Amino acid sequence: MSDLWLTGALALWVGLVFLLERLAVAQTPPADNRRRILRNIGLGLIALTAAPLLLTLTGRIAGGVEPLVPLDALGPIGALLVQLLILDIWTYGMHRAYHEISFLWRFHAPHHLDDHLDASSAFRFHFGEILISAAARLIPALAFGIDAATLLLFEAILTANAVFHHSNIRLPERFEKALSYLIVTPSIHWMHHHKKQVDTDSNYTAILSVWDRLFGSRNPKPRTIGMPIGVEGEHDRSFGKLLLYPFRKTD
Ligand SMILES: [Zn+2]
Numbered sequence: 001m002s003d004l005w006l007t008g009a010l011a012l013w014v015g016l017v018f019l020l021e022r023l024a025v026a027q028t029p030p031a032d033n034r035r036r037i038l039r040n041i042g043l044g045l046i047a048l049t050a051a052p053l054l055l056t057l058t059g060r061i062a063g064g065v066e067p068l069v070p071l072d073a074l075g076p077i078g079a080l081l082v083q084l085l086i087l088d089i090w091t092y093g094m095h096r097a098y099h100e101i102s103f104l105w106r107f108h109a110p111h112h113l114d115d116h117l118d119a120s121s122a123f124r125f126h127f128g129e130i131l132i133s134a135a136a137r138l139i140p141a142l143a144f145g146i147d148a149a150t151l152l153l154f155e156a157i158l159t160a161n162a163v164f165h166h167s168n169i170r171l172p173e174r175f176e177k178a179l180s181y182l183i184v185t186p187s188i189h190w191m192h193h194h195k196k197q198v199d200t201d202s203n204y205t206a207i208l209s210v211w212d213r214l215f216g217s218r219n220p221k222p223r224t225i226g227m228p229i230g231v232e233g234e235h236d237r238s239f240g241k242l243l244l245y246p247f248r249k250t251d
Contacts, residue, residue, distance in 0.1 A: 067142065095206065099201055118168040119163045119167050122167075164183075188212075
């Protein structure tokens with residue numbers, strides 16, 4: 001699958017979600033929403049430029065080394081599916097680490113300082129988190145022989161799902177509930193952005209919802225309209241302050 005095809009499909013998906021957020025809005029956006037979206041796009045442009053380059057580098061490094069666990073016996077489709085599953089579990093583990101290790105939280109916090117959620121939140125990541133995540137993916141890539149094309153395909157699927165589960169779309173309750181048994185829906189992921197830390201520290205999974213159930217981090221509460229979004233005891237920052245956030249002194 002070419003990078004151009006992936007980029008085009010992703011752009012169409014983002015456009016569709018953006019439109020649906022306006023046709024069926026779940027939570028009324030804040031008054032300064034336009035400024036918020038611009039801030040998210042600013043961080044997103046850096047992330048979207050850095051991520052493909054870094055993941056291509058990760059894949060090229062892994063591609064030049066004999067994998068610890070070759071998956072050739074599974075055939076090309078079987079190996080691809082297993083590699084995508086491994087990357088999804090890895091992403092769950094990394095996301096949990098970003099919350100549980102204070103050094104990593106510094107880089108993930110700018111994503112959570114957003115005090116409203118919509119499709120633009122899916123691109124709001126500090127470049128430090130992009131760098132750390134791409135470097136950490138060397139571990140599964142080296143272990144299971146995951147090449148650059150597979151890393152980029154996974155990133156596209158991950159981004160498409162992130163755009164959906166951050167979105168401010170009001171979905172039919174029964175449809176969302178049924179879908180939540182398979183993938184992360186807005187109701188699941190919005191709880192992860194709840195301002196109360198006990199709720200923030202749950203629902204880490206990014207694509208398949210099974211990992212939270214399997215690893216005991218599933219929050220059974222659904223999102224409620226008007227619930228506070230953000231980081232407990234914190235407030236959102238300007239674009240410049242978000243870039244500097246990981247490097248600030250805490251005392
Ligand atoms: Zn998080």
